[in-house]
Amino acid sequence: MRHNGPFAKIFSVVFAAFMLAPLVVVIGVSFTPEGFLEFPPSAISLRWFRAILDNPDFIEAAWISLKLGVASATVSSVLAVPAALAIGRGRFAGRDALQALFLSPLTVPTVVLGIAFLRFLTVFGANGTFAGLMFCHAIIIMPFILRLVLASVTGLDRSTEQAAVSLGASDWTVFRRVTLPAILPGVIGGWVLAFITSFDELTVTVFIVSPTTTTLPVRLFSHITQTTDPLVASISTVAILFTVGLMFLVDRIYGLDRLLIGEGSR
Amino acid sequence: MKPGSRGRPWALSAPALLLFVVLLMVPLVMTFILSFHSFSFYGGIAPTFSLENYAEVLGDSYFYEIFGRTFAIALATTVICAVVGLPQAYFLSRMRPFWRSVMILVVLGPLLISVVVRTLGWAILLGNKGVINTALRDIGLITSPIRMMYTSGGIVLALVHVMVPFMILAIWAALQRQDPATEAAAESLGARPFTIFRRIVLPQAMPGVLSGSLIVFSLSASAFATPAILGGRRVKVVSTTVYDEFLNTLNWPLGAAIAILLLVSVLTIMLAWNKLVEKRFAGVFE
Amino acid sequence: MPFLELSGLTKRFGDVTAVDDFSLAVEKGEFVSLLGPSGCGKTTTLQMIAGFEQPSSGHITLNGRRLDEVPARQRGLGIVFQTYALFPHMTVEENVAFGLEMRGIGRQDRKRKVAAALDLVHLSNLSARYPRAMSGGQRQRVALARALVIEPELLLLDEPLSNLDAKLREEMQLELRRIQQEAGVTTLLVTHDQNEAMALSDRVAVMHHGRLMQEETPFHVYENPKSSFISTFLGKTNSLAATVVKTDEAGSVLACNGMELKGPAAHHLPGPVTLSLRPERIEIVEENEAVLSGTVIERIFLGDQWLFRIETPLGPLLVVRRNRGLREPEHGEAVHLAWTPEHLRVLPAEEGAA
Ligand SMILES: Nc1ncnc2c1ncn2[C@@H]1O[C@H](COP(=O)(O)OP(=O)(O)OP(=O)(O)O)[C@@H](O)[C@H]1O
Numbered sequence: 001m002r003h004n005g006p007f008a009k010i011f012s013v014v015f016a017a018f019m020l021a022p023l024v025v026v027i028g029v030s031f032t033p034e035g036f037l038e039f040p041p042s043a044i045s046l047r048w049f050r051a052i053l054d055n056p057d058f059i060e061a062a063w064i065s066l067k068l069g070v071a072s073a074t075v076s077s078v079l080a081v082p083a084a085l086a087i088g089r090g091r092f093a094g095r096d097a098l099q100a101l102f103l104s105p106l107t108v109p110t111v112v113l114g115i116a117f118l119r120f121l122t123v124f125g126a127n128g129t130f131a132g133l134m135f136c137h138a139i140i141i142m143p144f145i146l147r148l149v150l151a152s153v154t155g156l157d158r159s160t161e162q163a164a165v166s167l168g169a170s171d172w173t174v175f176r177r178v179t180l181p182a183i184l185p186g187v188i189g190g191w192v193l194a195f196i197t198s199f200d201e202l203t204v205t206v207f208i209v210s211p212t213t214t215t216l217p218v219r220l221f222s223h224i225t226q227t228t229d230p231l232v233a234s235i236s237t238v239a240i241l242f243t244v245g246l247m248f249l250v251d252r253i254y255g256l257d258r259l260l261i262g263e264g265s266r
Numbered sequence: 267m268k269p270g271s272r273g274r275p276w277a278l279s280a281p282a283l284l285l286f287v288v289l290l291m292v293p294l295v296m297t298f299i300l301s302f303h304s305f306s307f308y309g310g311i312a313p314t315f316s317l318e319n320y321a322e323v324l325g326d327s328y329f330y331e332i333f334g335r336t337f338a339i340a341l342a343t344t345v346i347c348a349v350v351g352l353p354q355a356y357f358l359s360r361m362r363p364f365w366r367s368v369m370i371l372v373v374l375g376p377l378l379i380s381v382v383v384r385t386l387g388w389a390i391l392l393g394n395k396g397v398i399n400t401a402l403r404d405i406g407l408i409t410s411p412i413r414m415m416y417t418s419g420g421i422v423l424a425l426v427h428v429m430v431p432f433m434i435l436a437i438w439a440a441l442q443r444q445d446p447a448t449e450a451a452a453e454s455l456g457a458r459p460f461t462i463f464r465r466i467v468l469p470q471a472m473p474g475v476l477s478g479s480l481i482v483f484s485l486s487a488s489a490f491a492t493p494a495i496l497g498g499r500r501v502k503v504v505s506t507t508v509y510d511e512f513l514n515t516l517n518w519p520l521g522a523a524i525a526i527l528l529l530v531s532v533l534t535i536m537l538a539w540n541k542l543v544e545k546r547f548a549g550v551f552e
Numbered sequence: 553m554p555f556l557e558l559s560g561l562t563k564r565f566g567d568v569t570a571v572d573d574f575s576l577a578v579e580k581g582e583f584v585s586l587l588g589p590s591g592c593g594k595t596t597t598l599q600m601i602a603g604f605e606q607p608s609s610g611h612i613t614l615n616g617r618r619l620d621e622v623p624a625r626q627r628g629l630g631i632v633f634q635t636y637a638l639f640p641h642m643t644v645e646e647n648v649a650f651g652l653e654m655r656g657i658g659r660q661d662r663k664r665k666v667a668a669a670l671d672l673v674h675l676s677n678l679s680a681r682y683p684r685a686m687s688g689g690q691r692q693r694v695a696l697a698r699a700l701v702i703e704p705e706l707l708l709l710d711e712p713l714s715n716l717d718a719k720l721r722e723e724m725q726l727e728l729r730r731i732q733q734e735a736g737v738t739t740l741l742v743t744h745d746q747n748e749a750m751a752l753s754d755r756v757a758v759m760h761h762g763r764l765m766q767e768e769t770p771f772h773v774y775e776n777p778k779s780s781f782i783s784t785f786l787g788k789t790n791s792l793a794a795t796v797v798k799t800d801e802a803g804s805v806l807a808c809n810g811m812e813l814k815g816p817a818a819h820h821l822p823g824p825v826t827l828s829l830r831p832e833r834i835e836i837v838e839e840n841e842a843v844l845s846g847t848v849i850e851r852i853f854l855g856d857q858w859l860f861r862i863e864t865p866l867g868p869l870l871v872v873r874r875n876r877g878l879r880e881p882e883h884g885e886a887v888h889l890a891w892t893p894e895h896l897r898v899l900p901a902e903e904g905a906a
């Protein structure tokens with residue numbers, strides 16, 4: 001394996017700086033003691049982190065996002081696992097169409113999804129409800145779970161299941177004792193990715209929230225479109241740290257490379 | 267698992283299928299129907315059936331401008347992502363394992379951070395009193411600020427930041443499939459590093475570039491948060507226009523018509539692109 | 553002055569010494585195999601000759617020219633990689649032409665040379681194919697044509713046949729030998745397959761733990777291994793721990809497992825040694841001619857020969873007999889064994905030799 005020359009190294013450093021710049025700036029700004037955006041901060045102060053506590057709106061929104069992420073990722077996983085088992089191993093008529101349908105939320109522009117959900121939920125009087133949000137999110141995040149679980153299902157050695165069957169295990173036992181443990185890393189990886197996607201979702205959610213179900217990204221978005229003050233920066237910093245913490249957790253359980261890159265990485 | 271259980275895959279997929287039919291297909295059809303309804307400021311939405319919304323969009327240069335800008339932004343973002351992503355993915359594949367892990371974290375980690383947060387970062391960087399302008403003025407390079415907020419260029423810059431990980435992922439996947447010995451083979455046959463990149467690596471990475479472009483283009487064409495925050499009311503794109511029609515003007519039928527046009531044009535472009543790619547690479551790669 | 557000379561070549565990766573003070577001389581037109589177990593440093597040696605790895609010390613001379621400072625792309629060597637490394641996006645013809653293109657050779661010449669190279673490997677009819685649409689053996693020959701077309705001074709082959717199934721591998725061995733002789737190119741082959749090394753090469757260089765153990769003609773290495781490692785690595789053998797009791801010009805007396813055996817004159821002073829006795833040199837004889845007797849504990853039919861495991865006072869011995877279509881001793885049967893003392897090889901004692 002050949003290694004990189006100086007041009008490649010400089011390129012990579014510049015690129016890394018580009019990728020990190022907005023995050024560094026947000027984190028930096030959040031530590032300012034001043035009442036306006038200032039980078040680098042003239043001094044380090046936790047003023048704007050304390051200010052979060054005085055804004056129950058944001059804390060409430062974070063709670064809703066958290067609950068919504070957990071609920072929708074769980075619902076979506078429960079639906080995606082059997083579907084992935086069917087798609088990943090069966091050769092049946094309609095298989096490709098089914099897979100395309102479950103992956104379609106990735107191709108349909110999110111604004112279109114947003115207004116479609118809005119229209120549907122309004123007609124049936126469920127707009128702004130937590131349940132409505134949860135099922136809509138479950139649809140949007142389904143492709144992420146499905147892809148990871150599918151990867152583990154196709155990587156699964158079918159003969160282990162056949163061995164279990166030959167030893168007298170029932171279908172349910174085979175699933176619980178052999179199949180599920182084998183695909184579990186994929187399911188957990190998919191769940192986390194789905195949770196993060198739901199937690200960060202804006203474009204669809206902005207159409208279907210009500211004042212009582214406003215999520216953190218929506219609250220941040222409407223705040224930013226009116227004014228950018230250090231408060232949004234400090235809240236964003238907390239969100240970044242939360243995500244980074246989650247990333248470390250995933251890295252332990254599933255491997256971050258694998259989650260982000262898929263099965264290709266070795 | 268039992269031989270002969272024909273309906274099994276469908277039984278397993280049934281719950282997910284039910285959700286998708288009820289909460290995805292039905293709403294999309296309802297939106298399609300909505301786009302043919304009419305709207306008046308006092309009467310609200312009337313369940314008529316006419317093409318007036320489409321006529322309004324297709325007959326107004328204002329909307330052409332918005333669609334044109336949207337696709338121009340998406341195209342520019344795609345091209346920049348490809349030009350930057352290709353070498354970066356290649357360099358990534360040649361890094362030592364430790365630095366590669368670090369770089370993967372740096373390149374792909376931002377994918378997991380909210381687009382709102384990342385765009386906020388760009389807003390802080392690009393503003394007239396933002397970090398970049400302040401820094402440039404402090405070192406005396408400029409006297410009056412360069413306008414970057416509320417411009418298409420600013421949106422493209424931030425969109426590249428959001429989208430380039432997808433491009434790198436796609437190219438990386440293609441590079442992983444490549445046998446590293448092909449580069450050594452070319453070198454032993456007398457090729458210089460740049461020739462190796464151009465003649466051996468690039469063609470093998472091309473399927474990745476093309477599939478990455480597809481993802482980046484469609485995501486950029488329908489991006490919302492970034493143009494909404496960095497473009498505001500001044501630099502409107504299709505998705506922010508739809509948002510305004512729905513949540514400010516409340517002209518849902520018109521908004522639905524615009525959205526349907528966006529959906530159709532994005533899908534058409536994607537299908538055409540796929541066809542092109544398939545034709546070009548038939549037989550060469552699996 | 554030899555055509556290719558490796559002297560004192562050493563390669564360290566951190567604290568792993570992959571290649572250790574390796575010296576080898578190859579004459580022009582010769583076919584030499586580097587043979588050794590997995591991980592013994594064969595590929596690393598080849599990579600240093602090719603210029604893909606920098607030696608930690610030692611140097612390489614080719615045709616009187618030091619290669620140390622020459623970058624890989626200017627060495628002009630033909631290399632066939634283990635994975636073939638064909639360019640998947642180029643047709644067979646384009647693959648073969650690539651090296652000529654890099655040398656700035658004109659279109660007409662290029663066409664002619666590519667055609668000749670494809671002819672040499674019998675692939676003229678497949679020149680427009682992409683590598684994906686070819687069998688393993690065909691790809692292998694494309695790789696060979698691509699390496700040969702640039703008329704390299706030296707051809708390097710890294711386990712070129714290891715991805716092929718057994719039958720194809722034998723066919724390709726003959727092909728490879730034919731092509732090498734027709735092209736008359738000096739060749740260095742890396743392999744861990746002893747049969748391949750013996751079938752193909754003029755000389756075999758046996759490697760172990762990064763060191764050169766022995767380099768001679770295949771016949772010579774097989775008949776006169778310098779160590780018990782080589783005797784077990786090249787072909788099957790019975791290794792026995794023994795002691796030299798006495799030795800003179802007429803022969804030696806060896807004590808082995810409580811028996812006294814006659815052996816050839818040994819250079820080793822009285823002391824511990826390892827005996828190597830090839831299974832095909834042991835004969836099954838009548839009781840009165842026997843050196844010792846034993847019982848068949850296992851017998852395996854291999855088609856052209858029989859393989860026996862026989863329990864004897866020396867321990868279990870492997871015996872190979874040609875299949876003559878006659879009845880052979882069966883499991884549990886008592887047999888009598890003999891061999892000529894000259895066929896015993898007395899080697900330095902080595903731990904690890906059973
Ligand atoms: N880049 C490297 N870094 C560290 N150690 C290496 C490297 N390349 C090879 N080695 C080590 O050097 C030794 C020799 O490796 P080499 O690839 O030359 O073996 P080989 O004889 O070709 O084996 P095989 O028959 O399995 O291909 C091995 O122990 C290997 O682990």
Ligand SMILES: [Mg+2]
Pocket residue numbers: 594595596
């Ligand atoms: Mg090797």
